[in-house]
Amino acid sequence: MKHSARAxxxxxxxxxxxxGKSDASLNLPAVPxxxxxxxxxxxxxxxxxxxxLRSDEVWLNGALLSDRPRQRVIEVLDKVRKAKDLxxxxxxxSTNGFATASGLASSASGFAALALAATRAVGLELDxxxxxxxARSASASAARSIWGGFVALEAGAHAAEPIAGPDHWRLVMLxxxxxRCKKSVGSTEAMNRTRETSPYYGAWLDAAPALYxxxxxxVVGRDLEALGExxxxxxxxMHASMLGARPFxxxxxxxxxxxxxxxxxxxxxxxxxxxxxxxGPQVKxxxxxxxxxxxxxxxxxxxxxxxxxxxxxxxxxxVIESFTS
Ligand code: DP6
Numbered sequence: 001m002k003h004s005a006r007a008x009x010x011x012x013x014x015x016x017x018x019x020g021k022s023d024a025s026l027n028l029p030a031v032p033x034x035x036x037x038x039x040x041x042x043x044x045x046x047x048x049x050x051x052x053l054r055s056d057e058v059w060l061n062g063a064l065l066s067d068r069p070r071q072r073v074i075e076v077l078d079k080v081r082k083a084k085d086l087x088x089x090x091x092x093x094s095t096n097g098f099a100t101a102s103g104l105a106s107s108a109s110g111f112a113a114l115a116l117a118a119t120r121a122v123g124l125e126l127d128x129x130x131x132x133x134x135a136r137s138a139s140a141s142a143a144r145s146i147w148g149g150f151v152a153l154e155a156g157a158h159a160a161e162p163i164a165g166p167d168h169w170r171l172v173m174l175x176x177x178x179x180r181c182k183k184s185v186g187s188t189e190a191m192n193r194t195r196e197t198s199p200y201y202g203a204w205l206d207a208a209p210a211l212y213x214x215x216x217x218x219v220v221g222r223d224l225e226a227l228g229e230x231x232x233x234x235x236x237x238m239h240a241s242m243l244g245a246r247p248f249x250x251x252x253x254x255x256x257x258x259x260x261x262x263x264x265x266x267x268x269x270x271x272x273x274x275x276x277x278x279x280g281p282q283v284k285x286x287x288x289x290x291x292x293x294x295x296x297x298x299x300x301x302x303x304x305x306x307x308x309x310x311x312x313x314x315x316x317x318x319v320i321e322s323f324t325s
Pocket of ligand 1: 018143277
């Protein structure tokens, strides 16, 4: 007996950052965040609950996972099995259309696709908000990839909520890839270390809600200057909180700062372009479609930029196939 489903979800980049947990065991975020789901940056996950399997198998981009990465996936499968009172083991195969090439985090799109595929495979009917809560239990940013467009996750919330669809504002995000190495510290460990050891963590918690409110207001009002300023501040305060951790966490590389300098000089010449970074060295540059070519051209001339990936607001996560045999 096999229960199978395949789902796709898109990566999201936070415009107002989530960094820190109010409850580590439930994986609830300590601060509100707001993201943009990106077209093109897609994860596809197939889940097959199979009576022939003796244990769960988890594959990512063709490689078998073990230890904690495998366990995170199994915890989602266990929740689904418990809800349906099911004992079957599963094979999970996930591929990212972008991770190997870009060095970008793929856990958000991967866990959103996993939540959809695993629940659909066994016929567990969840609404999008319940899907979001399931994805969030594995990785909080994944809660936001259930929806397309602009998506919020409030502090302490179990599920994210959509703010506006992808057609609300046709922004362009250019991802300047400056380093393809695997990051030294994962985001979960980095944010926990920040909370435990950084004297700046409290300042981050104090500042984040107002930054989120500014980002949200700017998204609703389609005000790129206001959005860009608040997004950059959210980025820099998040990174400042990590710099204060012991041992310190430093994701930017020299080329990261080169891209930031370029963004500032583009702005001085009248081009609306704003930067953000996550738990890694790549820089994401937000601009409007009419300035895209100029920004992309300048980025590609910069030494240290390996490649530039173009992304625009993307759609909801969705199931693309399911069957029982
Ligand atoms: C910097 O969602 O990867 O990308 O909940 O521990 O899995 P866990 O963390 P994760 O953290 C993402 C942090 C960020 C900012 C953001 O996406 O909001």
